[in-house]
Amino acid sequence: MAQKPLLSLPEFQNVSTGTLVVKEPLNFWGGARVKPKDTKNSEPVYEPATGRVLCDMIPCGEEEVDAAIKSAHSAYLKWSKLSGMERARIMLEAARIIRERRDEIARAEVANNGKSITEAQVDIDVSWQTIEYYAGIAPTLSGQHIQLPGGSFAYTRREPLGVCVGIGAWNYPFQIACWKSAPAMACGNAIVFKPSPMTPVTAVILAEIYKEAGVPDGLFNVVQGGAETGGLLCHHPMVAKVSFTGSVPTGKKVMEMAAKGVKQVTLELGGKSPLIIFKDCELENAIKGALMANFLTQGEVCCNGTRVFVQREIMPQFLEAVVKRTKAIAVGDPLCEGTRMGALISKPHMEKVLGFIKQAKEQGAKVLCGGEQFVPSDPKLKDGYFVSPCVLDNCRDDMTCVKEEIFGPVMSVLPFDTEEEVLQRANNTTFGLASGVFTRDIARAHRVAENLQAGTCYINNYNVGPVEVPFGGYKMSGFGRENGQVTIEYYSQLKTVVVEMGDVEDYF
Ligand SMILES: NC(=O)c1ccc[n+]([C@@H]2O[C@H](COP(=O)([O-])OP(=O)(O)OC[C@H]3O[C@@H](n4cnc5c(N)ncnc54)[C@H](O)[C@@H]3O)[C@@H](O)[C@H]2O)c1
Numbered sequence: 001m002a003q004k005p006l007l008s009l010p011e012f013q014n015v016s017t018g019t020l021v022v023k024e025p026l027n028f029w030g031g032a033r034v035k036p037k038d039t040k041n042s043e044p045v046y047e048p049a050t051g052r053v054l055c056d057m058i059p060c061g062e063e064e065v066d067a068a069i070k071s072a073h074s075a076y077l078k079w080s081k082l083s084g085m086e087r088a089r090i091m092l093e094a095a096r097i098i099r100e101r102r103d104e105i106a107r108a109e110v111a112n113n114g115k116s117i118t119e120a121q122v123d124i125d126v127s128w129q130t131i132e133y134y135a136g137i138a139p140t141l142s143g144q145h146i147q148l149p150g151g152s153f154a155y156t157r158r159e160p161l162g163v164c165v166g167i168g169a170w171n172y173p174f175q176i177a178c179w180k181s182a183p184a185m186a187c188g189n190a191i192v193f194k195p196s197p198m199t200p201v202t203a204v205i206l207a208e209i210y211k212e213a214g215v216p217d218g219l220f221n222v223v224q225g226g227a228e229t230g231g232l233l234c235h236h237p238m239v240a241k242v243s244f245t246g247s248v249p250t251g252k253k254v255m256e257m258a259a260k261g262v263k264q265v266t267l268e269l270g271g272k273s274p275l276i277i278f279k280d281c282e283l284e285n286a287i288k289g290a291l292m293a294n295f296l297t298q299g300e301v302c303c304n305g306t307r308v309f310v311q312r313e314i315m316p317q318f319l320e321a322v323v324k325r326t327k328a329i330a331v332g333d334p335l336c337e338g339t340r341m342g343a344l345i346s347k348p349h350m351e352k353v354l355g356f357i358k359q360a361k362e363q364g365a366k367v368l369c370g371g372e373q374f375v376p377s378d379p380k381l382k383d384g385y386f387v388s389p390c391v392l393d394n395c396r397d398d399m400t401c402v403k404e405e406i407f408g409p410v411m412s413v414l415p416f417d418t419e420e421e422v423l424q425r426a427n428n429t430t431f432g433l434a435s436g437v438f439t440r441d442i443a444r445a446h447r448v449a450e451n452l453q454a455g456t457c458y459i460n461n462y463n464v465g466p467v468e469v470p471f472g473g474y475k476m477s478g479f480g481r482e483n484g485q486v487t488i489e490y491y492s493q494l495k496t497v498v499v500e501m502g503d504v505e506d507y508f
């Protein structure tokens with residue numbers, strides 16, 4: 001008997017670099033893929049490793065956004081009436097299907113995003129774990145009972161918000177869709193998700209998996225598009241909440257639009273996070289940590305520790321080892337198992353990153369390695385957007401490469417002398433997404449963690465992100481949280497019910 005393909009679309013079978021062409025519609029609502037009405041504003045989507053066109057992204061207009069939101073609302077009416085156990089059962093089935101299809105989803109993600117296959121597999125694992133985790137929480141959602149005088153009482157109910165919109169960035173396309181949909185669905189909400197126009201491919205796979213697992217038609221919807229479609233979603237009167245992942249400037253616009261309808265917002269924005277390495281650290285771990293903090297997903301990670309402060313006494317050893325390890329990073333075909341760094345998301349983004357490096361040199365930084373466009377020897381990769389990972393020395397706090405988010409494989413190294421000084425410099429930024437410290441001194445580690453103004457502080461590691469752990473920003477890196485139990489509060493509201501057991505007071 002012929003084996004059923006794991007993913008429903010034949011184009012996703014046996015994807016290798018340079019082969020995927022997506023022709024099927026990438027929108028999904030009412031439980032089915034939907035062809036866009038008007039194709040005139042379509043944009044090509046590129047495969048980062050080859051520069052080849054992968055598919056067209058056709059943005060949804062007003063009518064289509066409205067249809068997706070209405071379909072979400074009707075599914076919400078059914079889904080929100082299920083018990084937590086019933087919701088959990090379906091979500092666990094979705095997690096199981098993702099786990100089973102992990103490698104195929106990861107390959108499609110690589111074709112669209114350019115990251116290495118080993119990283120994409122981890123992203124897909126994190127995705128099903130997220131759904132599993134929130135499935136586990138769904139049956140535990142409960143209220144409080146409050147005793148009042150005379151036998152009266154009050155109780156609270158944790159209720160869903162309604163239709164939630166998720167707007168995603170391009171660096172973790174499938175994972176972001178799961179980070180938003182899993183807690184939302186656990187709480188009884190419906191979701192309309194808009195991926196980044198640069199990575200439209202894998203969200204619709206998630207939609208099909210949710211459907212196969214048994215979620216009601218319309219509960220998880222995908223609308224494709226850019227700023228205009230995003231604006232339509234944020235303004236729609238039937239939307240209760242917007243959860244946004246992206247840059248600070250766009251986050252501000254989303255907040256403004258949501259404010260007009262007094263909608264709740266979660267903002268997961270950018271960063272320029274400090275990583276502080278004290279001379280008493282375990283140096284080998286600190287070096288590995290600095291690489292983890294800078295070079296995952298070609299450096300296109302919001303929480304990357306791109307300002308690496310190294311205590312002056314150990315700077316020579318640190319630089320020698322970090323440069324040696326950086327030069328050894330295998331850059332190339334992201335679908336090869338041995339590759340550790342793939343291609344940047346787009347040609348303009350690659351040029352922007354190279355521009356930051358050029359400016360850093362003009363401002364006095366010294367390139368110790370990398371920082372150039374890289375052309376792999378494989379001819380099919382000659383038009384890919386590869387940049388060799390870069391370590392910058394002689395950096396100062398006032399340089400652009402130290403102040404602005406580059407979102408590419410560029411580590412800026414800065415010397416420091418004292419704890420007090422480095423804390424002041426580390427906090428001297430408008431961002432506050434993450435931070436890290438390497439030291440063997442346990443008291444210092446916790447003191448530094450307390451004093452760093454950031455939503456996460458990693459002690460003796462970096463960029464570890466299990467779903468059980470809340471993630472989100474301080475300052476202009478945003479607010480609200482994803483992951484962890486606390487995220488339930490961002491996808492639900494509390495109703496108080498007050499019950500009188502006696503007579504109403506005769507006051508008037
Ligand atoms: N904190 C986090 O969890 C996190 C995670 C990933 C990425 N990021 C940040 O995302 C940025 C990179 O992603 P990007 O380039 O896709 O960001 P972006 O702000 O350009 O776009 C993000 C999303 O917003 C949409 N959008 C653009 N204009 C809009 C508008 N006017 N109204 C509504 N939606 C609009 C885009 O189409 C896209 O889906 C970096 O700054 C990075 O740090 C943050």
Ligand SMILES: C[N+](C)(C)CCCC=O
Pocket residue numbers: 171172300301302303463464465
């Ligand atoms: C690297 N983490 C921890 C998986 C976070 C990714 C989310 C930000 O871009």
